[in-house]
Amino acid sequence: xxxxxxxxxxxxxxxxxxxxxxxxxxxxxxxxxxxxxxxxxxxxxxxxxxxxxxxxxxxxxxxxxxxxxxxxxxxxxxxxxxxxxxxxxxxxxxxxxxxxxxxxxxxxxxxxxxxxxxxxxxxxxxxxxxxxxxxxxxxxxxxxxxxxxxxxxxxxxxxxxxxxxxxxxxxxxxxxxxxxxxxxxxxxxxxxxxxxxxxxxxxxxxxxxxxxxxxxxxxxxxxxxxxxxxxxxxxxxxxxxxxxxxxxxxxxxxxxxxxxxxxxxxxxxxxxxxxxxxxxxxxxxxxxxxxxxxxxxxxxxxxxxxxxx
Amino acid sequence: xxxxxxxxxxxxxxxxxxxxxxxxxxxxxxxxxxxxxxxxxxxxxxxxxxxxxxxxxxxxxxxxxxxxxxxxxxxxxxxxxxxxxxxxxxxxxxxxxxxxxxxxxxxxxxxxxxxxxxxxxxxxxxxxxxxxxxxxxxxxxxxxxxxxxxxxxxxxxxxxxxxxxxxxxxxxxxxxxxxxxxxxxxxxxxxxxxxxxxxxxxxxxxxxxxxxxxxxxxxxxxxxxxxxxxxxxxxxxxxxxxxxxxxxxxxxxxxxxxxxxxxxxxxxxxxxxxxxxxxxxxxxxxxxxxxxxxxxxxxxxxxxxxxxx
Numbered sequence: 001x002x003x004x005x006x007x008x009x010x011x012x013x014x015x016x017x018x019x020x021x022x023x024x025x026x027x028x029x030x031x032x033x034x035x036x037x038x039x040x041x042x043x044x045x046x047x048x049x050x051x052x053x054x055x056x057x058x059x060x061x062x063x064x065x066x067x068x069x070x071x072x073x074x075x076x077x078x079x080x081x082x083x084x085x086x087x088x089x090x091x092x093x094x095x096x097x098x099x100x101x102x103x104x105x106x107x108x109x110x111x112x113x114x115x116x117x118x119x120x121x122x123x124x125x126x127x128x129x130x131x132x133x134x135x136x137x138x139x140x141x142x143x144x145x146x147x148x149x150x151x152x153x154x155x156x157x158x159x160x161x162x163x164x165x166x167x168x169x170x171x172x173x174x175x176x177x178x179x180x181x182x183x184x185x186x187x188x189x190x191x192x193x194x195x196x197x198x199x200x201x202x203x204x205x206x207x208x209x210x211x212x213x214x215x216x217x218x219x220x221x222x223x224x225x226x227x228x229x230x231x232x233x234x235x236x237x238x239x240x241x242x243x244x245x246x247x248x249x250x251x252x253x254x255x256x257x258x259x260x261x262x263x264x265x266x267x268x269x270x271x272x273x274x275x276x277x278x279x280x281x282x283x284x285x286x287x288x289x290x291x292x293x294x295x296x297x298x299x300x301x302x303x304x305x306x307x308x309x
Numbered sequence: 310x311x312x313x314x315x316x317x318x319x320x321x322x323x324x325x326x327x328x329x330x331x332x333x334x335x336x337x338x339x340x341x342x343x344x345x346x347x348x349x350x351x352x353x354x355x356x357x358x359x360x361x362x363x364x365x366x367x368x369x370x371x372x373x374x375x376x377x378x379x380x381x382x383x384x385x386x387x388x389x390x391x392x393x394x395x396x397x398x399x400x401x402x403x404x405x406x407x408x409x410x411x412x413x414x415x416x417x418x419x420x421x422x423x424x425x426x427x428x429x430x431x432x433x434x435x436x437x438x439x440x441x442x443x444x445x446x447x448x449x450x451x452x453x454x455x456x457x458x459x460x461x462x463x464x465x466x467x468x469x470x471x472x473x474x475x476x477x478x479x480x481x482x483x484x485x486x487x488x489x490x491x492x493x494x495x496x497x498x499x500x501x502x503x504x505x506x507x508x509x510x511x512x513x514x515x516x517x518x519x520x521x522x523x524x525x526x527x528x529x530x531x532x533x534x535x536x537x538x539x540x541x542x543x544x545x546x547x548x549x550x551x552x553x554x555x556x557x558x559x560x561x562x563x564x565x566x567x568x569x570x571x572x573x574x575x576x577x578x579x580x581x582x583x584x585x586x587x588x589x590x591x592x593x594x595x596x597x598x599x600x601x602x603x604x605x606x607x608x609x610x611x612x613x614x615x616x617x618x
Binding site (some may be wrong): 083132152156157185186187189190191192216218219220221225245252256259262263266267268293295297299300302303304 | 346347500501526531534571575576
């Protein structure tokens with residue numbers, strides 16, 4: 001399990017607290033988001049999902065997308081990601097100088113319909129438009145596509161690998177730069193993660209494959225380790241245990257990055273992240289939305305760090 | 310990860326809620342313990358840690374040890390385990406007809422002193438006395454030894470494998486029937502579990518090796534899967550997330566059996582346990598001590614079981 005001979009010792013993580021972690025929580029002011037961004041970067045996080053370029057009148061909490069990108073643009077060596085779901089979103093993101101765009105499409109038609117109000121095919125047309133706009137700009141811009149419900153759908157249940165590979169094939173035809181497999185509702189188990197990541201890697205060739213996991217059923221880290229063993233190039237997570245599953249109130253949310261990083265460091269892996277500072281960032285993030293820290297390491301502390309007497 | 314060719318598809322679990330899960334909680338009446346025992350057995354649990362034969366004046370909550378053993382003795386196909394820490398405890402357990410005895414010794418001297426008030430060597434003398442008493446009875450009685458703090462100590466920190474193997478060697482000389490490796494304070498990571506279980510298995514030969522894990526830092530299931538891959542014969546856990554770590558208030562406790570069983574079944578393994586009934590037993594256990602269910606699957610529900618709309 002990980003740390004295999006010939007395998008890089010470095011694990012690349014991306015923090016998605018500012019967008020995915022906050023989206024179902026109470027309003028967070030732009031200044032507070034900037035403070036959290038600073039705390040995460042100070043902790044050594046180099047990839048962050050900042051925001052989503054959606055209609056400000058529909059999602060007021062994300063109306064500060066441009067302001068947030070502008071306020072964080074001088075940070076060298078940091079990849080800032082923004083979600084764009086259509087041409088308009090891509091134009092807004094590019095106009096403000098963002099060079100890492102994410103697009104999301106569900107593998108499951110029923111989830112795509114509920115989440116975005118259209119079909120998978122309609123969504124792929126929007127992806128094509130986005131890629132066209134991106135390739136027409138002089139800047140070097142990366143487009144990553146997240147395949148949502150890649151391990152299961154809240155409406156239709158299990159999602160066969162063949163369905164994931166079919167959507168993946170179409171997505172790859174658009175000439176994208178990276179793929180992310182999302183366990184949107186936290187149903188994956190390690191054997192499934194190993195299998196899907198391996199099979200996707202066979203098709204993607206040189207395109208990097210990340211995973212986006214939830215700890216809903218206690219398998220966040222086990223699935224992350226399985227993904228890394230199968231060749232995943234990056235693991236997404238939030239700090240503080242933020243980011244829930246709207247279909248399971250009270251259930252734990254996104255994979256807590258501090259739990260993952262604590263485990264990886266103890267296993268002899270390197271992440272470039274300073275755990276103690278990440279735990280401070282987790283406290284800040286939870287304060288901003290008025291939630292208790294619910295990550296395991298956030299509650300219990302790092303192993304061997306605090307000893308009684 | 311698990312499910313390897315040539316490996317049995319069956320995973321053996323032991324519930325330790327009645328002893329380890331309840332020991333730091335509020336008083337539970339004997340009738341209530343019997344009801345939980347019944348619910349766990351109805352769910353398909355075949356191994357249960359019932360109680361500890363300690364001085365009733367010191368631990369009033371366990372003063373019903375004999376009564377609990379008597380009330381549950383007609384249950385066929387179920388292994389009931391009782392903790393005995395000295396000759397007196399063994400005599401009490403045998404007098405009431407218990408045939409599965411557990412003995413606990415810490416690998417770490419500082420934990421042994423804090424937990425039992427003596428040295429490891431003194432404890433091994435007590436083990437020898439217990440084994441002598443057990444072998445003198447006509448009944449077939451199993452003696453299992455749990456090596457506590459096998460992965461780390463709350464006082465002295467990391468515990469080297471060589472320390473575990475030294476205590477193990479002495480324990481095996483006493484002619485015991487099974488070994489259990491306990492991550493008493495929830496500090497182990499999968500690579501360490503793989504390594505220690507493998508090395509212990511090389512020494513124990515035919516003696517089965519179980520593991521007792523905590524989910525304190527989010528690694529409960531990842532560690533359980535690592536242990537199974539390394540040849541562990543049984544995994545301990547509680548239901549409902551009960552059983553905390555006194556050194557980390559608010560931290561999650563013993564590995565929740567429902568989380569493990571949910572994962573194993575989804576991975577194509579068999580446990581003989583009916584998950585839905587185990588979730589009912591978890592609710593009952595938590596009601597008895599006035600705690601909310603805190604296992605992941607207890608909160609979120611099994612995957613694909615409840616779908617909105």
